[in-house]
Amino acid sequence: MEPEEARAALDQVRLRQDQSHAEYLGYGFSRGRLLLSALIVFVSFASFDLPNPWGGAVLFPVAAVLAWQLALYVRRARVRMALTGRAAMLSVCAGAALVGLFKVLSDAADAGGVPVPHTVAGAVVCALGLLVVRRTVAGGAPPGGRGET
Template sequence: MHPDDAQAALDDIKKRQEQSRAGELRHSSSLFNAVVLALVVLLSYASFDVPAPWNGAVILPVVALLALLAFVYLRRAPVLRKPKANEILIGAAAGIALAAVLRGLASAAGAVGLPTPHLLAAVAGAVGCLVVVLRAAGPLRRR
C-alpha cells in the first residue's frame, strides 16, 4: 500500500466518524427528544412536592418516558455508536450541574415562602433544558 493511499483511507475514516457523530447529535437533539427529556426533568423533580404516598408513584411515568426514549432511539437512530469517555463525563457533569441548579432554585423559592418550590424549580429546569437543546440543535438543522 502506498503512503498516500493509507493517508487517504485514514482521512476517509475521520470524515465518516464526524458524519456519524453529527448524525447522532442531530437525531438526539430532535424536538421529540427535547420534549421528553424536559418532561422527565419536570416530573422527577416536581415529585418532591407531592405528598408522601404518591411521590413514588410519580416516578412511574418518568420510567415510562425514559423507556419510550430508549425505544425510539434504538429504532430510529441513523447511527448507533458507543459514546466516548469524555462524552459520558460531559453528560454526567451536565446532569450534576442541572441538579445543583434545581436544588438552588428550590431552596431560594422555599426561602421566599412559595408553596411548591420544587415544582417551580422543575418548570424552570425543564424550560432551560428545552432552550439549551433546541438552541444547540439550531446549527445542526441548518446543515
C-alpha cells in the same frame, strides 16, 4: 499506495466520521427527544411538591417513558456510538449541575414563599437546560453536516 491515495482515504474516513457524528446528534438531540426529556425531568422535580403517596407514584410513568425511549433508540437509531469515559463523566457532571441548580432554586423559591417551589424550580431548570443544549448542539455540529454525502 501513493501518499495522495492515503490522504484521500483518510479524508474519506474523516468525512464518514463527521457524518456519523452529525446523524447521532441529529437523532439524539432532536426537538421531540429534547422536549420529552425536559418533560421527564420536570415531572420528576415537580413530584416533590405532591403529597406522600402521589409523589412516588408519579415516577412509575416516568420510568416507563424512559424505558420506551431506550427501546425506540435501540430500534430506530441509524447510528449508535459507544459510551466513552469522557462522555459518561460529562453526563454525570451535567446531571449533578442540574440537580444542584434545582436544589438552589427550590430553596430560594421556598424561602420566597412560593407555594410550589419544586415545580417552579423544575420549570426554570428545564427551560435553561433546553436553551443550553440547543445552543451547544447547534454550535458543535461537525463540518460534514447532517447526513450529507
